[in-house]
Structure formats: C-alpha cells, structure tokens
Amino acid sequence: MSDSKLKVVVCRDLGPDVMPLLLNNPRLDVVVWPHNSACERKWLLENARGASGILVMLSEKVDEELLNAAGPKLRVVSTMSVGYEHADLKALLTRGVRFGYTPDVLTDAVADLSVMLALMAGRNTKETTEAWPNFVWSPFAFCGPQLSSTPTSPKRTAGFIGFGRIAQATFARLVPFGFQHCLYTGNAKTAPDPAADAALAAKYGVKEVRRVELDELARESDAVFVLAPGGPATYHIVDEQFLRQMKKTAVLVNTSRGTLVDSDALAKALHEGWLYGAGIDVVEGEPQVGLDHPLIKAPRCVVLPHIGSATNETRLGMATLTVNNLLGGVFGEEMPAELGTSR
Numbered sequence: 001m002s003d004s005k006l007k008v009v010v011c012r013d014l015g016p017d018v019m020p021l022l023l024n025n026p027r028l029d030v031v032v033w034p035h036n037s038a039c040e041r042k043w044l045l046e047n048a049r050g051a052s053g054i055l056v057m058l059s060e061k062v063d064e065e066l067l068n069a070a071g072p073k074l075r076v077v078s079t080m081s082v083g084y085e086h087a088d089l090k091a092l093l094t095r096g097v098r099f100g101y102t103p104d105v106l107t108d109a110v111a112d113l114s115v116m117l118a119l120m121a122g123r124n125t126k127e128t129t130e131a132w133p134n135f136v137w138s139p140f141a142f143c144g145p146q147l148s149s150t151p152t153s154p155k156r157t158a159g160f161i162g163f164g165r166i167a168q169a170t171f172a173r174l175v176p177f178g179f180q181h182c183l184y185t186g187n188a189k190t191a192p193d194p195a196a197d198a199a200l201a202a203k204y205g206v207k208e209v210r211r212v213e214l215d216e217l218a219r220e221s222d223a224v225f226v227l228a229p230g231g232p233a234t235y236h237i238v239d240e241q242f243l244r245q246m247k248k249t250a251v252l253v254n255t256s257r258g259t260l261v262d263s264d265a266l267a268k269a270l271h272e273g274w275l276y277g278a279g280i281d282v283v284e285g286e287p288q289v290g291l292d293h294p295l296i297k298a299p300r301c302v303v304l305p306h307i308g309s310a311t312n313e314t315r316l317g318m319a320t321l322t323v324n325n326l327l328g329g330v331f332g333e334e335m336p337a338e339l340g341t342s343r
C-alpha cells in the first residue's frame with residue numbers, strides 16, 4: 001500500500017453498482033472480504049490494522065477489540081443497517097471515531113413487509129402453503145381473522161411497541177384497511193404528549209392515536225407490531241404475561257429484533273391459542289436457526305429469514321448510503337447519515 005493512500009476495509013462485496021465508488025477512487029486502498037458470507041472475525045482483526053475506515057454489516061461486532069486492532073488512524077465505521085446494537089457507541093465516541101448507518105432508505109420496505117406478515121399470520125399462510133397435495137376444499141378450512149374491517153366487525157386497532165419512522169409508515173398503510181385506532185408504547189424517559197398524538201390522528205385521518213401502557217396495548221390491539229430497537233431495555237418485552245392478554249383473534253408481527261419476543265412463550269401461546277397467529281422476520285438466535293427452533297415448529301407462525309429491507313431498490317439505496325457514509329468519514333467531510341447528527 002502506498003503511504004498516501006487511505007486504507008478502507010469492507011466486510012461484504014456490495015456488487016458492481018456500488019463497489020466502483022470505492023475501487024475507482026485513487027486515494028483509497030480497498031481491502032474486501034473475498035467471500036459471499038459473513039466476514040470472519042480473525043480476517044477482520046488482521047486486516048483492520050491501520051485502516052481509516054471500516055464498512056460492516058449487522059454480523060460484525062464493532063467493539064474495543066476491533067477498534068484497538070484498527071488503531072489510531074481509524075476515522076469512521078459505516079454499517080449497512082439502520083440498527084446499531086452491534087456497535088459499542090461509547091468506545092467509538094471515546095476514540096473520536098464517527099459512525100454511519102442507514103435510516104430512512106429502508107422505512108417503506110420494512111413497513112410493506114410488516115403489513116404482509118400481518119396478512120400472512122391471519123390467513124394461515126404456513127399451513128396453506130404446505131397443504132398440497134392432500135388438500136380437500138371445505139367452506140371453513142383455513143379461515144382466520146380478517147385484517148381489514150368488515151360491516152359485522154368494524155373496529156380495528158393497531159398496537160405498536162415502538163413508534164418511530166417504520167411503525168408510523170406501517171400504520172399509514174393500515175388506515176385504508178379500516179384501522180381507525182392506533183395505540184403505541186413510548187420511551188419511558190419522555191412524558192406522553194396528547195397534543196402530538198392528536199396531530200398524528202389528524203395527519204392520518206383516524207379517530208385515535210394514543211400512547212398507552214403495554215398491558216392496554218396487548219388487550220386492545222387486533223394487530224401488534226414489534227418495532228422498537230433491541231438491547232437490554234426491550235429484551236423479551238413480549239413475554240408470557242403480554243401474550244396471555246392478547247385477543248384470541250389478534251396477530252403479532254415482529255420486524256425489529258428477535259430478542260424483543262420470548263420465543264418459548266410465543267410458541268406456547270400459539271400452541272394454546274392465546275392469540276391467532278404470528279408473522280416473524282427476526283428470531284432469537286439468528287442467523288443460526290435450525291428446524292427445531294420453537295417458532296419454526298409453532299402453528300400459524302410464519303418465519304422469514306430477516307428480509308425486511310430486501311428489495312432491489314432498498315438494498316441498493318442502503319449499500320450506496322453506507323459507502324457514501326464511509327467516504328465522508330474517511331475524507332473528513334459530511335456523512336449523509338451520521339449517528340448523532342443525522343437525527
């Protein structure tokens with residue numbers, strides 16, 4: 001490596017549309033993990049030495065060990081994710097290392113998938129897709145609760161654990177399904193704000209947007225969406241007590257982090273019919289999830305392999321933003337989405 005070039009380490013090849021932004025930059029020496037799999041820790045620690053920038057995925061832990069291995073030239077870590085539980089922000093801050101992430105670009109894709117999972121959970125998708133070749137049609141086979149409101153059951157309430165950008169985009173999609181009530185749990189450190197709730201209700205043209213306690217949300221919601229960040233504060237926030245209070249016709253959707261839902265409790269709830277169904281994009285223990293995982297075996301439970309943002313448009317947007325964050329940090333310029341400054 002020539003001394004005048006800045007070294008950047010990239011933990012996944014981001015493909016022909018995005019990699020040239022790095023590879024064609026004459027001021028950079030680019031080191032890329034050469035396999036289509038999660039980057040090996042040993043390789044990362046060895047190659048990080050002397051790097052000015054590191055581009056990571058959710059699978060790479062950004063901790064003291066990695067920052068020490070990189071050393072004092074490190075200026076920026078850029079993650080291709082909106083979540084950042086894998087990064088030790090205190091350790092980054094102490095060293096003055098900037099951190100980029102990918103908010104906003106994935107909001108619509110994850111909101112789309114959240115609604116899709118709510119529909120799939122109520123319509124027995126797991127059982128129906130496994131029905132052939134022994135399926136015999138009958139009038140009430142596979143019937144489940146309807147997500148949209150009906151003349152005989154007009155009221156629909158959505159409950160959101162976490163009410164950030166993705167949750168609000170999800171609610172906007174549910175309004176045409178007849179959801180006139182929106183309940184959400186807020187950050188315990190901030191006070192409820194009825195005026196802000198009334199403004200949101202007016203924005204969506206619905207009867208109610210209201211911050212509530214977890215118990216009321218469990219009792220009143222027809223569809224519960226888990227959309228809060230992971231970490232110790234939200235660990236198993238959906239537990240047996242929560243699930244026992246849900247309506248028997250309700251569905252639960254988790255598109256945030258597997259750790260928010262107690263998998264054993266949810267499996268038991270589905271086996272015993274405390275709620276109707278579940279749509280899960282993130283599970284505890286991923287990506288090492290075997291067929292013996294309690295949620296894979298649970299009835300009326302659709303489990304996807306963490307594909308919330310997996311559309312062509314969104315993943316390309318995320319990859320481009322991640323690289324632009326890296327470039328901004330490495331060259332001491334503005335980063336389009338720097339944690340702490342971008343929102």
Ligand SMILES: O=CC(=O)O
Nearest residue numbers: 080081082083084
């Ligand atoms: O889970 C996905 C992300 O954090 O981007």
